[in-house]
Amino acid sequence: MKIADLLKIPILRNTNIIAGATGTEREVFTVNMMDAPDIIPYLKPNELLITTAYHLKDHPDALLELVEAMAEQNCAGLGIKTKRFVQEVPEKVIETANQLAFPIIELPLEQSLGEIVNHSLHAILNQRANELTYVMETHKQFTNLIMDGKGIPKLLDRLSEMIGFPIVLINQYLKPTSQPNSNSKTLTIIKQLLAEGFNFSLSKTTFFSFSVLFNKQTYSVFPIYTSGKNFGYLTILGEIKESDHLTTLTIEQAANVISFALMQEHTLKQHERSVRNDFFTHFLEDAFSSQEEITNRAKEFSIQVNKPYICLVGKLDETNTNTSYSKLQQKIDTIFEFIEEELFDSTISIHFFSKGKLCILLYEGEEVSSDTMDFITELLRELQTKISTHFETTISFGVSNFSQNFFHIKNAFIEAKSALKEGSLSRKTQYISFYRTKDIIELLRAIPQEDLKNFYTYTLQGFTTANKEEENILLQTMSVYLETHCQISETAKRLYVHRNTVIYRLEKCEDLLGKSLKDADTTLQIRIALRIKTLLNL
Structure with missing residues (x-):
């Protein structure tokens, strides 16, 4: 509750702000009475201290010291019963309070300090209770949207309506995943600022705001966490003030629900990825009884068996041999997920699989040409650059010859691995190695x-x-x-x-x-x- 709101309760209506009137937006979390002169070590942030100033009546300098100490510790304000032990607040104290925007409130004589404390705490608790009820109701609304299958975009639309600002959800790689009511120029600005201007070592309840001069726009950023990791940022195209509790709480509840929804999506994707990888591994190991079975299973993953393919195999360049197996595999999985997301959003048809430390990309094309290989090279270079930027590591790729259909992918996979190994034997890093035909059989495979x-x-x-x-x-x-x-x-x-x-x-x-x-x-x-x-x- 703000000082300005607290002073509206009946018992404090006859109070006067005699100094620091510009600080009435300060938050009050609790109210305490001063019953001893050594109160300074026990002061707390956002605390309103009330006193008769009995211990300070003969020590005006002590009152000045108290005001300075309270302002330094971000206390809410000081309430004094004047005309009792202290007839008036010294001019020096008033001047200092005005400079510090620290409210000094003249309390009414007819009310006891105990009554003031009780009524003030009651008002603060009532507000907290109302906020809690609002939070629970808001959380329920957002949760129902997800449970009803409306998805995160609908939740963001609802949140945007509630707070009156457009919203952009950006993942940990600064890539917009949902962008209602926003334009590409705004997204570019946000991505640049997030990438270059800020270090997100934020606590789970921290948010911040920044402004852009060219469009005079203020943005507020709330981090989204999943399983203790930073998924990304809920970016509000407007200024959210810390003092606006209801709006802040609303956004935080949305962030919490989004976090759980993202974890659910991640779990489903992991399961789908596991099933897809199992299929490809079994295919490579000739575990299927017939081409018809392979065809039927491939349809489940939108793979057209009669289409021609080029196989691309990638592997991280392992430079740190001291990394434990579990940490290395976790890093590999994270980077492979990143690659899959990048390819998922592209317009090209590429099927992604992983097998141990290898990622396998099946590029679906109609014919092989120099333009095709140039395109593949450009695609892989772009992936290498992004991985180097986001993960500070490098990855290399081996590229197979053209395979006439999916049933020949096993040979293409062997070719791509062979090309990858050739590059590693020359101690290269972040390379792209193309398989070179070695005999007539390989040439024949390139013919329909x-x-x-x-x-x-x-x-x-x-x-x-x-x-x-x-x-x-x-x-x-x-x-x-x-x-x-x-x-x-x-x-x-x-x-x-x-x-x-x-x-x-x-x-x-x-x-x-x-x-x-x-x-x-x-x-x-x-x-x-x-x-x-x-x-x-x-």
Whole structure:
């Protein structure tokens, strides 16, 4: 309760403010009587002290010392019964009280100090009780909005209506998560000021205000905490004064409900993330019985199995080897959550997974080109910059070749890990390493499956026999013959057959193909076709 409000209660209506009238906005938490001259060590902030000044009647300097000490300790004010032991307050004391905006109140003679204390405390307690009732009702309103599924944006709209100011909810990475009644320029200003101008080592009940000169706008910032950690800031586009208890309490109740709602959202996201990661891990470990099962499970996570993908694998550059495993994993989880949030808000289609110390990003695209790789490089560079800024650590990425569909992601994952490892072996940090194709199999993977099948069919067209077993024997003989650089004796040795048998089989192969195995272009095509057969399990 403010001094100005306290003086409106019936028992204090006949009081006069004889000094420090500009300080009547001071808050009164309690009222006490001065019954001894050594009161100064026992003074408390926001305390209204009342006295007959009996102990000070012959010591005017002591009264000056008392006023200065009370002002220094942020006491609410001093009430004195004049015309009893002290006829008037010394001019020096009045002058000092005016300078300090410290109220000195002349109390009525007809009321006892005990009555004044009792009535004042009763008024203060009544106000506190009313505030508590208001707080409980407000908290109930906000909680009902969340319980009814209206969400945080609706809660912020309601809070904005109650306090009369627009509101922006900014997360711990200074990213707006809800921004009713605000514009991009205002958000940019707030983000810059939060990032550059303030150090948020705030207690859970602390808030502060700041003003911007160019638009003459004042902003008030309330921290939001979840599980003891700072989630972000509830930013009010207006000035909230500490003396405005009801408004402050309203905002604090909203902040508390938002905190619980965010913790609930975080728990749900963790569960969803765990289920998604389990699916991807099982997929990499070939734990599913069929492609149909993989397709059905992938649909749950909005993954289109027939789309082409590029796999990106990231890992933190571990520079501090003294960090415990639990702390390191906690840091990794936090950074991976940050990456996921960044990608979630982007317009591009990227699926996020994590596996131990690795994060896996599946970029969904239609075709591979230099522009695609430039875009991926720019995206990863931006993520690296943000992680370095927010977490003071670095992360590196390995990038796979283009994969024709989701079923080939396992190979792409191996490629991306290989590229990541190559960069680490050169002792680089914050790098982006692209996988380089090592053999013809990797080249073939970059070609659409339909085209591979067409090439295989065209090359080996006519190579069919009535006996499937005989067909397989002929293909095997031709394969070994080409691998041994067309050496008949070596082919016979490897197949454990007579060389005449090899010659017979090769002649039959040429009859079926209608081509000579001595032609270099023909043998090259057959070699490639046989690799395609192995790759596609034809």
